[in-house]
Amino acid sequence: MAVEDKLKIELGKQGVFVTTVNEIYNWGRKNSVWPLQFGLACCAIEMIATTMARYDLARFGAEVFRPSPRQADLMIISGTITKKMAPQVVRLYNQMAEPRYVIAMGACAISGGPFKQGYNVLKGIDRYIPVDVHIPGCPPRPEALIHAFMTLQAKIDAQPLTGTERPRHLDAAAMSEFPVPTQGAHDLEPPANRLVWPLPAPVASGENCG
Amino acid sequence: MKSTEEILALIHAALPAANVELVLNPSPCAQHSLRVAPADAFAVASFLRESDELALDYCSNVTGVDWPDKEITEKVKVTQLVDGEEKIVEETIKRIEPGYLESVYHLYSIKRAHEAIAGPVVLRMRTINRTDQVQLPSLTFVWRAAEFQEREVFDLFGIVFTGHPDLRRILMWDEFEDHPMRRDYVDPDDYEYEPTPHDEVLKRAEQQSKPTGVTA
Amino acid sequence: MASSPYFSLAILFLAALGFGLAPLGLAVAWAKLVSPAKPNAIKNAIYECGLESKGDAWVQFRSAYYLYAIIFLIFDVEAVFLVPFAVAFTGLGISACVAMLVFVLLLAEGLAWAWAKGVLTWA
Numbered sequence: 001m002a003v004e005d006k007l008k009i010e011l012g013k014q015g016v017f018v019t020t021v022n023e024i025y026n027w028g029r030k031n032s033v034w035p036l037q038f039g040l041a042c043c044a045i046e047m048i049a050t051t052m053a054r055y056d057l058a059r060f061g062a063e064v065f066r067p068s069p070r071q072a073d074l075m076i077i078s079g080t081i082t083k084k085m086a087p088q089v090v091r092l093y094n095q096m097a098e099p100r101y102v103i104a105m106g107a108c109a110i111s112g113g114p115f116k117q118g119y120n121v122l123k124g125i126d127r128y129i130p131v132d133v134h135i136p137g138c139p140p141r142p143e144a145l146i147h148a149f150m151t152l153q154a155k156i157d158a159q160p161l162t163g164t165e166r167p168r169h170l171d172a173a174a175m176s177e178f179p180v181p182t183q184g185a186h187d188l189e190p191p192a193n194r195l196v197w198p199l200p201a202p203v204a205s206g207e208n209c210g
Numbered sequence: 211m212k213s214t215e216e217i218l219a220l221i222h223a224a225l226p227a228a229n230v231e232l233v234l235n236p237s238p239c240a241q242h243s244l245r246v247a248p249a250d251a252f253a254v255a256s257f258l259r260e261s262d263e264l265a266l267d268y269c270s271n272v273t274g275v276d277w278p279d280k281e282i283t284e285k286v287k288v289t290q291l292v293d294g295e296e297k298i299v300e301e302t303i304k305r306i307e308p309g310y311l312e313s314v315y316h317l318y319s320i321k322r323a324h325e326a327i328a329g330p331v332v333l334r335m336r337t338i339n340r341t342d343q344v345q346l347p348s349l350t351f352v353w354r355a356a357e358f359q360e361r362e363v364f365d366l367f368g369i370v371f372t373g374h375p376d377l378r379r380i381l382m383w384d385e386f387e388d389h390p391m392r393r394d395y396v397d398p399d400d401y402e403y404e405p406t407p408h409d410e411v412l413k414r415a416e417q418q419s420k421p422t423g424v425t426a
Numbered sequence: 427m428a429s430s431p432y433f434s435l436a437i438l439f440l441a442a443l444g445f446g447l448a449p450l451g452l453a454v455a456w457a458k459l460v461s462p463a464k465p466n467a468i469k470n471a472i473y474e475c476g477l478e479s480k481g482d483a484w485v486q487f488r489s490a491y492y493l494y495a496i497i498f499l500i501f502d503v504e505a506v507f508l509v510p511f512a513v514a515f516t517g518l519g520i521s522a523c524v525a526m527l528v529f530v531l532l533l534a535e536g537l538a539w540a541w542a543k544g545v546l547t548w549a
Contacts, residue, residue, distance in 0.1 A: 084381075095476075120382060120390070186386070187398035191398065
Protein backbone atom coordinates (compact mmCIF):
# COMPACT_ATOMS: atom_id res chain seq x y z
CA MET A 1 0.00 0.00 0.00
CA ALA A 2 1.39 3.30 -1.01
CA VAL A 3 1.85 6.10 1.47
CA GLU A 4 0.94 9.57 0.38
CA ASP A 5 3.93 11.84 0.06
CA LYS A 6 2.52 14.56 2.30
CA LEU A 7 1.65 12.11 5.01
CA LYS A 8 5.11 10.62 4.75
CA ILE A 9 6.71 14.03 5.25
CA GLU A 10 4.44 14.75 8.19
CA LEU A 11 5.30 11.44 9.79
CA GLY A 12 8.96 12.08 9.10
CA LYS A 13 8.70 15.35 11.05
CA GLN A 14 7.31 13.37 13.97
CA GLY A 15 10.22 10.96 13.79
CA VAL A 16 8.32 8.11 12.17
CA PHE A 17 9.83 6.55 9.08
CA VAL A 18 7.40 4.92 6.71
CA THR A 19 8.23 3.03 3.57
CA THR A 20 6.83 0.47 1.20
CA VAL A 21 8.30 -2.81 0.05
CA ASN A 22 8.58 -1.32 -3.40
CA GLU A 23 10.57 1.64 -2.17
CA ILE A 24 12.93 -0.25 0.06
CA TYR A 25 13.48 -2.90 -2.61
CA ASN A 26 14.38 -0.30 -5.21
CA TRP A 27 16.44 1.66 -2.70
CA GLY A 28 18.51 -1.43 -2.10
CA ARG A 29 18.86 -2.17 -5.79
CA LYS A 30 19.82 1.29 -6.89
CA ASN A 31 22.51 1.69 -4.25
CA SER A 32 24.29 -1.57 -4.90
CA VAL A 33 24.77 -1.61 -8.64
CA TRP A 34 28.01 -3.40 -9.35
CA PRO A 35 29.48 -2.80 -12.77
CA LEU A 36 31.20 -5.48 -14.79
CA GLN A 37 34.90 -4.87 -15.02
CA PHE A 38 35.71 -4.58 -18.66
CA GLY A 39 36.64 -1.83 -21.06
CA LEU A 40 36.60 -1.85 -24.82
CA ALA A 41 38.41 1.28 -26.00
CA CYS A 42 39.33 4.81 -25.05
CA CYS A 43 36.04 5.42 -23.16
CA ALA A 44 37.31 2.83 -20.70
CA ILE A 45 39.99 5.28 -19.60
CA GLU A 46 37.29 7.77 -18.65
CA MET A 47 35.40 4.99 -16.90
CA ILE A 48 38.52 4.16 -14.90
CA ALA A 49 38.95 7.83 -14.05
CA THR A 50 35.35 7.87 -12.82
CA THR A 51 36.05 5.10 -10.35
CA MET A 52 39.18 6.75 -9.01
CA ALA A 53 39.40 9.16 -6.09
CA ARG A 54 38.74 12.37 -7.97
CA TYR A 55 35.31 11.43 -9.33
CA ASP A 56 34.68 8.56 -6.93
CA LEU A 57 31.89 6.42 -8.34
CA ALA A 58 31.93 4.63 -4.96
CA ARG A 59 29.69 7.38 -3.60
CA PHE A 60 26.87 5.77 -5.54
CA GLY A 61 27.43 2.26 -4.30
CA ALA A 62 29.19 1.18 -7.47
CA GLU A 63 32.77 0.90 -6.34
CA VAL A 64 32.98 -2.85 -6.73
CA PHE A 65 33.83 -3.63 -10.34
CA ARG A 66 33.31 -7.34 -10.60
CA PRO A 67 35.60 -9.37 -12.83
CA SER A 68 32.91 -11.99 -13.35
CA PRO A 69 29.51 -11.43 -14.97
CA ARG A 70 27.95 -13.71 -12.33
CA GLN A 71 28.32 -10.99 -9.74
CA ALA A 72 27.75 -7.90 -11.84
CA ASP A 73 24.55 -5.91 -12.36
CA LEU A 74 25.67 -3.23 -14.75
CA MET A 75 27.48 -3.45 -18.03
CA ILE A 76 29.19 -0.22 -19.04
CA ILE A 77 29.88 -0.55 -22.75
CA SER A 78 32.88 1.74 -22.79
CA GLY A 79 34.14 2.05 -26.31
CA THR A 80 34.00 0.83 -29.86
CA ILE A 81 32.47 -2.60 -30.33
CA THR A 82 34.12 -4.31 -33.25
CA LYS A 83 32.25 -7.05 -35.00
CA LYS A 84 34.88 -9.44 -33.74
CA MET A 85 34.12 -8.42 -30.16
CA ALA A 86 30.33 -8.13 -30.36
CA PRO A 87 29.53 -11.83 -29.76
CA GLN A 88 31.67 -11.80 -26.64
CA VAL A 89 29.92 -8.70 -25.32
CA VAL A 90 26.49 -10.22 -25.93
CA ARG A 91 27.56 -13.49 -24.34
CA LEU A 92 28.85 -11.66 -21.25
CA TYR A 93 25.56 -9.80 -21.05
CA ASN A 94 23.72 -13.11 -21.17
CA GLN A 95 25.90 -14.48 -18.41
CA MET A 96 25.08 -11.63 -16.04
CA ALA A 97 22.48 -12.36 -13.40
CA GLU A 98 19.18 -10.51 -13.41
CA PRO A 99 18.49 -7.71 -12.75
CA ARG A 100 21.02 -6.31 -15.19
CA TYR A 101 21.45 -2.93 -16.79
CA VAL A 102 23.46 -1.55 -19.67
CA ILE A 103 24.99 1.89 -20.08
CA ALA A 104 26.17 2.57 -23.62
CA MET A 105 29.04 4.96 -23.06
CA GLY A 106 30.17 7.19 -25.89
CA ALA A 107 29.42 7.65 -29.55
CA CYS A 108 30.85 4.29 -30.62
CA ALA A 109 28.77 2.20 -28.24
CA ILE A 110 25.65 4.10 -29.32
CA SER A 111 26.09 4.13 -33.07
CA GLY A 112 29.60 3.26 -34.16
CA GLY A 113 30.56 6.90 -33.76
CA PRO A 114 33.47 8.10 -35.85
CA PHE A 115 33.98 4.55 -37.08
CA LYS A 116 30.42 4.12 -38.32
CA GLN A 117 31.60 3.70 -41.90
CA GLY A 118 34.10 1.05 -40.86
CA TYR A 119 33.79 -2.47 -42.14
CA ASN A 120 34.48 -4.03 -38.77
CA VAL A 121 32.56 -1.79 -36.38
CA LEU A 122 29.19 -2.61 -34.90
CA LYS A 123 26.84 0.31 -35.42
CA GLY A 124 25.64 0.44 -31.83
CA ILE A 125 25.35 -2.27 -29.20
CA ASP A 126 21.59 -1.79 -28.92
CA ARG A 127 21.26 -3.91 -32.03
CA TYR A 128 21.74 -6.94 -29.81
CA ILE A 129 21.03 -6.04 -26.21
CA PRO A 130 18.65 -3.57 -24.57
CA VAL A 131 20.40 -0.41 -23.40
CA ASP A 132 19.11 1.52 -20.40
CA VAL A 133 21.12 4.74 -20.65
CA HIS A 134 23.00 6.22 -23.58
CA ILE A 135 25.78 8.74 -22.97
CA PRO A 136 26.83 10.84 -25.93
CA GLY A 137 30.39 12.09 -26.14
CA CYS A 138 33.68 11.05 -27.59
CA PRO A 139 34.66 10.11 -24.98
CA PRO A 140 32.16 11.36 -22.39
CA ARG A 141 33.68 13.03 -19.37
CA PRO A 142 33.52 11.24 -16.01
CA GLU A 143 30.79 13.66 -14.95
CA ALA A 144 28.72 12.42 -17.87
CA LEU A 145 29.18 8.82 -16.75
CA ILE A 146 28.18 9.78 -13.22
CA HIS A 147 25.15 11.54 -14.61
CA ALA A 148 24.26 8.43 -16.59
CA PHE A 149 24.69 6.39 -13.47
CA MET A 150 22.36 8.69 -11.54
CA THR A 151 19.89 8.49 -14.41
CA LEU A 152 20.01 4.72 -14.13
CA GLN A 153 19.47 4.97 -10.38
CA ALA A 154 16.46 7.21 -10.96
CA LYS A 155 15.16 4.70 -13.48
CA ILE A 156 15.55 1.83 -11.03
CA ASP A 157 13.91 3.88 -8.30
CA ALA A 158 10.88 4.63 -10.42
CA GLN A 159 10.22 1.02 -11.40
CA PRO A 160 7.05 -0.50 -9.93
CA LEU A 161 7.41 -4.11 -8.84
CA THR A 162 4.07 -5.20 -10.27
CA GLY A 163 2.14 -4.56 -13.44
CA THR A 164 3.38 -4.39 -16.99
CA GLU A 165 6.14 -1.92 -16.13
CA ARG A 166 7.80 -4.24 -13.64
CA PRO A 167 11.50 -5.03 -14.07
CA ARG A 168 12.40 -7.90 -16.32
CA HIS A 169 13.69 -10.16 -13.60
CA LEU A 170 10.27 -10.21 -11.92
CA ASP A 171 8.52 -11.05 -15.15
CA ALA A 172 8.69 -14.77 -15.80
CA ALA A 173 7.66 -14.32 -19.42
CA ALA A 174 10.23 -11.64 -20.23
CA MET A 175 13.07 -12.37 -22.58
CA SER A 176 16.16 -13.39 -20.68
CA GLU A 177 18.39 -14.89 -23.33
CA PHE A 178 19.55 -12.61 -26.09
CA PRO A 179 20.88 -14.57 -29.05
CA VAL A 180 24.61 -14.28 -29.54
CA PRO A 181 25.40 -13.31 -33.14
CA THR A 182 27.67 -15.59 -35.10
CA GLN A 183 30.52 -14.36 -37.23
CA GLY A 184 29.53 -15.06 -40.81
CA ALA A 185 31.34 -14.88 -44.11
CA HIS A 186 30.63 -11.19 -44.68
CA ASP A 187 29.00 -9.81 -41.55
CA LEU A 188 27.58 -10.76 -38.20
CA GLU A 189 24.58 -13.02 -38.50
CA PRO A 190 22.00 -11.78 -37.86
CA PRO A 191 23.08 -8.14 -38.30
CA ALA A 192 20.64 -7.12 -35.57
CA ASN A 193 18.24 -8.68 -33.12
CA ARG A 194 14.90 -7.45 -34.41
CA LEU A 195 13.20 -8.06 -31.06
CA VAL A 196 15.49 -5.54 -29.41
CA TRP A 197 16.13 -3.28 -32.36
CA PRO A 198 13.06 -3.09 -34.57
CA LEU A 199 13.45 -1.65 -38.02
CA PRO A 200 12.54 2.02 -37.80
CA ALA A 201 9.63 3.42 -39.75
CA PRO A 202 10.44 4.29 -43.34
CA VAL A 203 11.59 7.85 -43.75
CA ALA A 204 9.97 9.91 -46.46
CA SER A 205 12.61 11.68 -48.48
CA GLY A 206 12.79 15.38 -47.76
CA GLU A 207 10.95 15.01 -44.49
CA ASN A 208 14.07 15.63 -42.50
CA CYS A 209 15.30 18.58 -44.47
CA GLY A 210 15.26 21.92 -42.71
CA MET B 211 72.00 7.01 -45.91
CA LYS B 212 72.55 6.01 -49.42
CA SER B 213 70.19 7.07 -52.13
CA THR B 214 67.90 4.51 -53.65
CA GLU B 215 69.99 4.47 -56.82
CA GLU B 216 73.10 3.65 -54.84
CA ILE B 217 71.32 0.86 -53.01
CA LEU B 218 70.16 -0.51 -56.35
CA ALA B 219 73.71 -0.41 -57.63
CA LEU B 220 74.89 -2.30 -54.55
CA ILE B 221 72.23 -4.95 -55.08
CA HIS B 222 73.18 -5.30 -58.72
CA ALA B 223 76.84 -5.61 -57.79
CA ALA B 224 76.17 -8.32 -55.23
CA LEU B 225 73.38 -10.17 -57.04
CA PRO B 226 73.78 -9.56 -60.76
CA ALA B 227 70.95 -11.91 -61.66
CA ALA B 228 68.40 -10.35 -59.34
CA ASN B 229 65.48 -8.65 -61.00
CA VAL B 230 65.21 -5.35 -59.14
CA GLU B 231 64.12 -2.07 -60.60
CA LEU B 232 63.82 1.46 -59.40
CA VAL B 233 60.36 2.98 -59.08
CA LEU B 234 60.65 6.74 -59.19
CA ASN B 235 58.34 8.85 -57.13
CA PRO B 236 57.76 12.08 -59.04
CA SER B 237 56.23 13.93 -56.08
CA PRO B 238 58.32 16.47 -54.13
CA CYS B 239 59.14 13.97 -51.39
CA ALA B 240 60.96 11.90 -54.02
CA GLN B 241 60.69 8.77 -51.97
CA HIS B 242 61.81 6.30 -54.57
CA SER B 243 61.35 2.62 -54.04
CA LEU B 244 62.74 -0.68 -55.25
CA ARG B 245 60.52 -3.16 -56.95
CA VAL B 246 61.79 -6.67 -56.70
CA ALA B 247 60.57 -9.71 -58.58
CA PRO B 248 58.95 -12.20 -56.16
CA ALA B 249 61.37 -14.94 -57.20
CA ASP B 250 64.39 -12.89 -56.13
CA ALA B 251 62.80 -11.30 -53.09
CA PHE B 252 64.32 -13.58 -50.50
CA ALA B 253 67.86 -13.20 -51.84
CA VAL B 254 67.55 -9.42 -52.15
CA ALA B 255 66.01 -9.07 -48.71
CA SER B 256 68.70 -11.20 -47.13
CA PHE B 257 71.34 -9.12 -48.86
CA LEU B 258 69.80 -5.86 -47.64
CA ARG B 259 69.81 -7.16 -44.12
CA GLU B 260 73.17 -8.90 -44.07
CA SER B 261 75.23 -6.47 -46.11
CA ASP B 262 77.57 -4.58 -43.86
CA GLU B 263 77.18 -1.37 -45.81
CA LEU B 264 73.38 -1.25 -45.63
CA ALA B 265 72.52 -3.40 -42.60
CA LEU B 266 68.79 -2.79 -42.98
CA ASP B 267 67.94 -4.77 -39.89
CA TYR B 268 64.64 -3.18 -38.97
CA CYS B 269 61.40 -3.63 -40.89
CA SER B 270 59.14 -0.94 -39.52
CA ASN B 271 56.10 -1.40 -41.65
CA VAL B 272 54.54 -3.83 -44.06
CA THR B 273 51.51 -2.76 -45.97
CA GLY B 274 49.63 -3.55 -49.11
CA VAL B 275 48.38 -1.60 -52.08
CA ASP B 276 45.51 -2.59 -54.28
CA TRP B 277 45.73 -1.57 -57.93
CA PRO B 278 42.40 -2.39 -59.52
CA ASP B 279 41.92 -3.04 -63.22
CA LYS B 280 42.33 0.23 -65.05
CA GLU B 281 40.44 1.21 -68.14
CA ILE B 282 42.75 3.25 -70.31
CA THR B 283 41.44 5.40 -73.11
CA GLU B 284 44.00 6.29 -75.73
CA LYS B 285 43.67 8.42 -78.80
CA VAL B 286 45.57 6.92 -81.68
CA LYS B 287 46.03 8.46 -85.09
CA VAL B 288 45.28 5.94 -87.77
CA THR B 289 45.49 6.33 -91.51
CA GLN B 290 42.29 5.25 -93.15
CA LEU B 291 40.90 5.20 -96.62
CA VAL B 292 37.88 7.45 -96.68
CA ASP B 293 36.18 7.85 -100.06
CA GLY B 294 39.33 6.74 -101.85
CA GLU B 295 41.42 9.28 -100.03
CA GLU B 296 43.93 8.57 -97.35
CA LYS B 297 43.13 10.49 -94.21
CA ILE B 298 44.53 10.57 -90.73
CA VAL B 299 41.71 9.81 -88.36
CA GLU B 300 41.81 9.88 -84.60
CA GLU B 301 40.48 6.77 -82.97
CA THR B 302 39.82 6.16 -79.33
CA ILE B 303 40.96 2.78 -78.15
CA LYS B 304 39.93 1.43 -74.84
CA ARG B 305 41.94 -1.24 -73.21
CA ILE B 306 41.90 -2.68 -69.73
CA GLU B 307 45.14 -2.78 -67.87
CA PRO B 308 44.95 -5.70 -65.48
CA GLY B 309 45.28 -4.88 -61.81
CA TYR B 310 47.56 -6.39 -59.25
CA LEU B 311 48.31 -6.31 -55.56
CA GLU B 312 51.47 -4.96 -54.10
CA SER B 313 53.16 -5.49 -50.77
CA VAL B 314 55.36 -2.69 -49.46
CA TYR B 315 58.11 -3.06 -46.86
CA HIS B 316 59.66 -0.09 -45.07
CA LEU B 317 63.20 -0.80 -43.95
CA TYR B 318 65.53 1.05 -41.62
CA SER B 319 68.90 0.35 -40.19
CA ILE B 320 69.33 0.37 -36.44
CA LYS B 321 72.97 -0.56 -36.76
CA ARG B 322 73.61 2.48 -38.95
CA ALA B 323 70.93 4.61 -37.38
CA HIS B 324 72.99 7.80 -37.54
CA GLU B 325 72.92 7.63 -41.32
CA ALA B 326 69.21 7.07 -41.63
CA ILE B 327 67.92 10.52 -42.27
CA ALA B 328 66.30 10.16 -45.64
CA GLY B 329 63.42 7.95 -44.53
CA PRO B 330 62.89 4.29 -45.08
CA VAL B 331 64.14 2.12 -47.90
CA VAL B 332 60.97 0.99 -49.61
CA LEU B 333 60.84 -2.49 -51.02
CA ARG B 334 57.89 -3.52 -53.14
CA MET B 335 56.61 -6.73 -54.67
CA ARG B 336 53.81 -7.28 -57.14
CA THR B 337 51.42 -10.15 -57.57
CA ILE B 338 50.49 -11.35 -61.03
CA ASN B 339 46.85 -10.45 -60.73
CA ARG B 340 44.21 -9.69 -58.13
CA THR B 341 42.20 -12.88 -58.23
CA ASP B 342 43.93 -16.23 -58.28
CA GLN B 343 47.64 -15.57 -58.51
CA VAL B 344 48.16 -13.51 -55.41
CA GLN B 345 51.13 -15.34 -53.91
CA LEU B 346 54.19 -13.45 -52.77
CA PRO B 347 57.13 -14.81 -50.80
CA SER B 348 57.04 -14.10 -47.09
CA LEU B 349 59.95 -12.11 -45.74
CA THR B 350 59.25 -13.13 -42.15
CA PHE B 351 62.42 -15.18 -42.06
CA VAL B 352 64.47 -12.12 -42.92
CA TRP B 353 62.65 -9.67 -40.66
CA ARG B 354 60.82 -11.35 -37.80
CA ALA B 355 58.76 -8.19 -37.29
CA ALA B 356 57.04 -8.80 -40.62
CA GLU B 357 55.11 -11.79 -39.30
CA PHE B 358 52.07 -10.03 -37.86
CA GLN B 359 52.09 -7.33 -40.50
CA GLU B 360 52.10 -9.86 -43.29
CA ARG B 361 49.16 -11.50 -41.58
CA GLU B 362 47.44 -8.13 -41.61
CA VAL B 363 48.15 -7.66 -45.31
CA PHE B 364 46.83 -11.15 -45.93
CA ASP B 365 43.72 -10.34 -43.92
CA LEU B 366 42.91 -6.99 -45.46
CA PHE B 367 44.28 -7.31 -49.00
CA GLY B 368 44.29 -11.04 -49.60
CA ILE B 369 47.93 -11.42 -50.56
CA VAL B 370 48.99 -14.97 -49.76
CA PHE B 371 52.52 -15.02 -48.35
CA THR B 372 54.09 -18.34 -49.21
CA GLY B 373 56.38 -19.69 -46.54
CA HIS B 374 54.78 -17.62 -43.80
CA PRO B 375 54.93 -19.60 -40.53
CA ASP B 376 51.39 -18.83 -39.39
CA LEU B 377 49.26 -17.24 -42.06
CA ARG B 378 45.88 -16.64 -40.43
CA ARG B 379 43.59 -13.65 -40.30
CA ILE B 380 44.66 -11.26 -37.59
CA LEU B 381 42.04 -8.51 -37.43
CA MET B 382 38.91 -10.06 -38.85
CA TRP B 383 37.48 -13.33 -37.62
CA ASP B 384 38.50 -16.62 -39.19
CA GLU B 385 35.17 -17.21 -40.94
CA PHE B 386 35.36 -13.87 -42.75
CA GLU B 387 35.86 -14.22 -46.48
CA ASP B 388 36.34 -10.74 -47.91
CA HIS B 389 39.36 -8.48 -47.93
CA PRO B 390 38.11 -5.13 -46.65
CA MET B 391 40.94 -2.91 -47.86
CA ARG B 392 40.53 -3.88 -51.49
CA ARG B 393 39.04 -1.17 -53.67
CA ASP B 394 36.14 -3.31 -54.79
CA TYR B 395 35.10 -4.36 -51.29
CA VAL B 396 31.43 -3.73 -50.61
CA ASP B 397 30.74 -3.46 -46.93
CA PRO B 398 27.61 -5.02 -45.48
CA ASP B 399 24.48 -2.96 -45.62
CA ASP B 400 23.86 -2.30 -41.95
CA TYR B 401 23.26 1.43 -41.75
CA GLU B 402 19.55 0.98 -41.43
CA TYR B 403 18.88 3.91 -39.20
CA GLU B 404 20.11 7.41 -38.73
CA PRO B 405 18.15 10.20 -37.15
CA THR B 406 18.66 12.48 -40.12
CA PRO B 407 19.50 10.27 -43.06
CA HIS B 408 20.56 11.90 -46.28
CA ASP B 409 22.05 11.02 -49.64
CA GLU B 410 23.39 7.51 -49.75
CA VAL B 411 22.21 6.56 -46.28
CA LEU B 412 18.69 7.82 -47.00
CA LYS B 413 18.59 5.75 -50.17
CA ARG B 414 19.69 2.72 -48.27
CA ALA B 415 17.19 3.35 -45.48
CA GLU B 416 14.34 3.61 -47.98
CA GLN B 417 15.50 0.52 -49.81
CA GLN B 418 15.71 -1.47 -46.63
CA SER B 419 12.29 -0.54 -45.37
CA LYS B 420 10.60 -1.39 -48.68
CA PRO B 421 10.80 -5.15 -49.21
CA THR B 422 9.76 -6.30 -45.76
CA GLY B 423 7.41 -3.45 -44.89
CA VAL B 424 8.05 -4.07 -41.22
CA THR B 425 7.75 -0.98 -39.10
CA ALA B 426 8.68 -0.27 -35.57
CA MET C 427 26.44 -36.09 30.83
CA ALA C 428 26.06 -32.53 31.96
CA SER C 429 28.68 -33.24 34.58
CA SER C 430 31.26 -34.12 31.96
CA PRO C 431 34.02 -31.48 31.82
CA TYR C 432 33.71 -31.45 28.04
CA PHE C 433 30.00 -30.60 28.09
CA SER C 434 30.53 -26.84 27.83
CA LEU C 435 32.97 -27.43 25.00
CA ALA C 436 30.36 -29.45 23.11
CA ILE C 437 27.86 -26.61 23.55
CA LEU C 438 30.41 -24.14 22.27
CA PHE C 439 31.18 -26.39 19.34
CA LEU C 440 27.52 -26.58 18.38
CA ALA C 441 27.20 -22.81 18.66
CA ALA C 442 30.25 -22.34 16.46
CA LEU C 443 28.83 -24.76 13.93
CA GLY C 444 25.58 -22.82 14.00
CA PHE C 445 27.41 -19.57 13.34
CA GLY C 446 29.00 -21.15 10.32
CA LEU C 447 25.98 -22.92 8.90
CA ALA C 448 23.22 -20.41 9.60
CA PRO C 449 24.40 -17.83 7.03
CA LEU C 450 24.81 -20.59 4.48
CA GLY C 451 21.32 -21.85 5.17
CA LEU C 452 19.94 -18.34 5.03
CA ALA C 453 21.68 -17.72 1.72
CA VAL C 454 20.29 -20.91 0.24
CA ALA C 455 16.81 -20.14 1.51
CA TRP C 456 17.04 -16.57 0.22
CA ALA C 457 18.13 -17.79 -3.20
CA LYS C 458 15.38 -20.41 -3.33
CA LEU C 459 12.53 -18.28 -2.09
CA VAL C 460 13.20 -14.70 -3.12
CA SER C 461 15.73 -14.37 -5.90
CA PRO C 462 14.31 -14.31 -9.41
CA ALA C 463 15.89 -17.23 -11.22
CA LYS C 464 16.10 -16.75 -14.94
CA PRO C 465 18.56 -19.33 -16.11
CA ASN C 466 19.42 -19.94 -19.72
CA ALA C 467 21.91 -22.03 -21.59
CA ILE C 468 24.42 -19.24 -22.05
CA LYS C 469 24.14 -18.11 -18.44
CA ASN C 470 24.77 -21.63 -17.18
CA ALA C 471 27.73 -22.11 -19.47
CA ILE C 472 31.28 -21.92 -18.17
CA TYR C 473 32.50 -18.35 -17.86
CA GLU C 474 35.53 -17.58 -19.93
CA CYS C 475 35.77 -13.84 -20.64
CA GLY C 476 32.83 -14.01 -23.01
CA LEU C 477 34.43 -16.58 -25.26
CA GLU C 478 32.99 -20.01 -25.68
CA SER C 479 35.05 -22.37 -23.61
CA LYS C 480 37.02 -24.86 -25.63
CA GLY C 481 39.02 -27.91 -24.70
CA ASP C 482 39.72 -29.50 -21.36
CA ALA C 483 40.39 -27.67 -18.12
CA TRP C 484 42.90 -30.35 -17.12
CA VAL C 485 46.10 -29.06 -18.63
CA GLN C 486 49.69 -29.64 -17.65
CA PHE C 487 51.91 -26.72 -16.91
CA ARG C 488 55.56 -26.32 -16.26
CA SER C 489 57.06 -27.33 -12.97
CA ALA C 490 59.24 -24.24 -13.30
CA TYR C 491 56.32 -22.17 -12.00
CA TYR C 492 56.51 -24.16 -8.79
CA LEU C 493 60.23 -23.53 -8.45
CA TYR C 494 59.68 -19.82 -8.98
CA ALA C 495 57.06 -19.82 -6.25
CA ILE C 496 59.52 -21.48 -3.87
CA ILE C 497 62.24 -18.98 -4.69
CA PHE C 498 59.78 -16.16 -4.15
CA LEU C 499 59.49 -17.40 -0.55
CA ILE C 500 63.13 -16.44 0.01
CA PHE C 501 62.32 -12.79 -0.55
CA ASP C 502 58.97 -13.09 1.18
CA VAL C 503 60.38 -14.54 4.42
CA GLU C 504 63.29 -12.15 4.25
CA ALA C 505 60.94 -9.16 4.09
CA VAL C 506 58.75 -10.50 6.91
CA PHE C 507 61.71 -10.66 9.27
CA LEU C 508 63.67 -7.68 8.01
CA VAL C 509 60.89 -5.12 8.40
CA PRO C 510 60.46 -5.51 12.19
CA PHE C 511 64.22 -5.75 12.48
CA ALA C 512 64.64 -2.48 10.62
CA VAL C 513 61.95 -0.78 12.71
CA ALA C 514 63.70 -1.72 15.96
CA PHE C 515 67.19 -1.33 14.52
CA THR C 516 68.39 1.59 16.64
CA GLY C 517 67.60 -0.21 19.88
CA LEU C 518 69.39 -3.44 18.97
CA GLY C 519 72.83 -4.59 19.88
CA ILE C 520 75.63 -6.00 17.78
CA SER C 521 74.53 -9.60 18.42
CA ALA C 522 71.10 -9.01 16.89
CA CYS C 523 72.74 -7.49 13.83
CA VAL C 524 75.05 -10.48 13.43
CA ALA C 525 72.13 -12.87 13.86
CA MET C 526 70.20 -11.06 11.17
CA LEU C 527 73.18 -11.10 8.82
CA VAL C 528 73.50 -14.86 9.33
CA PHE C 529 69.82 -15.24 8.54
CA VAL C 530 70.08 -13.15 5.38
CA LEU C 531 73.19 -15.04 4.34
CA LEU C 532 71.38 -18.36 4.77
CA LEU C 533 68.59 -17.16 2.50
CA ALA C 534 71.05 -15.70 -0.01
CA GLU C 535 72.83 -19.02 -0.04
CA GLY C 536 69.57 -20.70 -0.99
CA LEU C 537 69.14 -18.25 -3.83
CA ALA C 538 72.73 -18.73 -4.97
CA TRP C 539 72.28 -22.49 -4.91
CA ALA C 540 69.11 -22.24 -7.03
CA TRP C 541 70.91 -19.87 -9.39
CA ALA C 542 73.84 -22.24 -9.75
CA LYS C 543 71.45 -25.13 -10.40
CA GLY C 544 70.01 -23.17 -13.31
CA VAL C 545 66.53 -22.78 -11.85
CA LEU C 546 66.36 -19.13 -12.85
CA THR C 547 66.92 -19.89 -16.51
CA TRP C 548 63.62 -20.22 -18.27
CA ALA C 549 64.14 -22.70 -21.02
